Amino acid sequence: MSTQEGSVDSDRDISLDEATVDFDSELLTNLGSGLINAILEQEPTEVIKALVDSGAPLWYQDEEGLSPLHAAVYVEDAELVKLLIDEGAVWNAVDNLQNTAADIALSLNNQECYTLIRDAGIRSELLLALLSARSTLSSTPSSFVIRDTDDSAAGSTDAFISSKLRFTKDEFGQEICLLKLKDDEVGVMMGWEREISEFIPDTRLCESHSNYSQGLKILNVGFGLGIIDTFFQSVAHPPSHHVIIEPHPDVLQHMRDNGWYNKTGVKILEGRWQDFIESEELLGFGGFDVIYTDTFSENYEELRKFFGHLPDLMDGPESRFSFFNGLGATNALFYDVYTHLSELHLAEDGLDVDWSDVEVGTDESENRWGKTREYFTLPIYRLPVGHMKSI
Ligand SMILES: C[S@@+](CC[C@H](N)C(=O)[O-])C[C@H]1O[C@@H](n2cnc3c(N)ncnc32)[C@H](O)[C@@H]1O
Incomplete structure (x- = not known):
């Protein structure tokens, strides 16, 4: 032929x-x-x-x-x-x-x-x-939570840590932290989240703990603007040990500039939680009373891995755990699925979760945070507080 x-x-x-x-x-x-x-x-x-x-x-x-x-x-x-x-x-x-x-x-x-x-x-x-x-299953069209293939700085820790951050104040005088993404700037931590963070330390996590008056042992993963850490420091009985894990060089510099390295009882572990999670540096504290995590750029798969370490990190049944429950928060269904999923996974790791609804979408704040709130567009934030199940 x-x-x-x-x-x-x-x-x-x-x-x-x-x-x-x-x-x-x-x-x-x-x-x-x-x-x-x-x-x-x-x-x-x-x-x-x-x-x-x-x-x-x-x-x-x-x-x-x-x-x-x-x-x-x-x-x-x-x-x-x-x-x-x-x-x-x-x-x-x-x-x-x-x-x-x-x-x-x-x-x-x-x-x-x-x-x-x-x-x-x-x-x-x-x-x-x-x-x-x-397995090494890759993302499928029906998975929105488990695998997040976003490799921009908003969805990949590596890209995030090597990106430039800008700490500034908005037109209302609130401190905000912006991340440079191509031609845009995205809010890493915005003032509207204060509404959520304010709700957490006193009422849910700290005051009702029986070790509260002697100073709690607290672990926070991800400093951001330090809103949650500032609250932890400002409760009536400040923590006896306050460990903060933070990898971003600009955030660490911001912490240095604002005196966090000199605060009594504060220990800053410079790196990702994955670097310390099985280390003596962290486990040497002998179990925490309160644990909080909010790492922004990580997907659910990483959060799920963090859940798996909680039994080793928590001091006992009285210890409390919370996390920034923000995945899937641009759609009521996805948020609902994600919330249930995390509850089921935490149960597998031995934790019961109480959920509280916090209103974050008042008309005033809606206009106020505009585009910067695009990653959380729902009016209600579902705040989780987990406890180890008592045996
Ligand atoms: C949204 S901010 C946290 C806001 C904080 N909850 C507050 O109250 O201001 C996310 C922080 O997590 C940090 N981060 C990102 N990946 C991390 C990781 N793998 N381990 C620890 N921190 C991480 C980021 O550098 C950033 O400072």
Whole structure:
């Protein structure tokens, strides 16, 4: 066969392949839109099931981003929602307005549909966490929490630590810390979080502890603006030991400039928590009464690893643990799934969690923090306080 003949044959192969792909995608589009229409027209469940069995794709989304699951929620058919989930519907697909099917259920005040989808999300994320712990599973479209592939300074610790930070004051005189990201600056720690931090040390973590009057042993991971550490220092009975783990050179310099290295009882461990977690330098304190962590640039997988070290770090059943519960906080469903996921994972590590709702989205603060609050757009912050389960 000549080279020329060969290229004619391969050209024909390519166009045959293209024709097959076109045919397949047209078929799938027809099946997908047929399924969505059948759901919206409230055809009997058996008809819908037959369409799914004959290959109608549950992942299909029409021009408006509507999926079969969105459609089932629009017609408020909980039985169908369950069927589609059991058949593999994508629980976290968003339409063109960025609404998941569960968001639609919330807006319709349909608790049953919402809970079915939320629980599917929790199951899916739990499974992915398990698989990811056992293998080198990479991110999948249905995982939003377990693996975060953001390698910018906002999502990667390495990039974050080598980025420049700017400590400044905003127009209202509040101290803020900004991180340079390409042409933009992102808030690493913003004043609005004070509302959350203020709530933590006195009431939840410190005052009710039986060692409070003799000075608690406190561990904080991630100094940031030092809001939480300042609160820990300002309680009526200051900590006997106050360990702060912080890796960023600009933050460490800021701590130096503000006298943190000279405070009584304060020990600064320069590095990441991963560098110290099994070290004598940290474990030598012999168990902490209060532990808090908020590392900004790490994903849930890292937080989950930190949870696993808590039994070694906590002094006993009276010790308390809290963390900045901010992952998934741009969407009510994702935040709910993430909150449940962390509760289940903490339970595996032997901790019970009490949750308190803190209002952070008053109209005034909404305008006040504008773009800098884009990573937490919900009106309610769910504050966790964990205790070791007593045996
Ligand atoms: C959002 S700020 C913490 C804010 C703090 N809770 C406050 O009250 O101001 C996050 C901090 O975590 C630090 N950080 C990031 N990765 C870390 C890691 N692996 N170990 C310890 N600290 C880390 C950052 O340098 C930053 O100072």
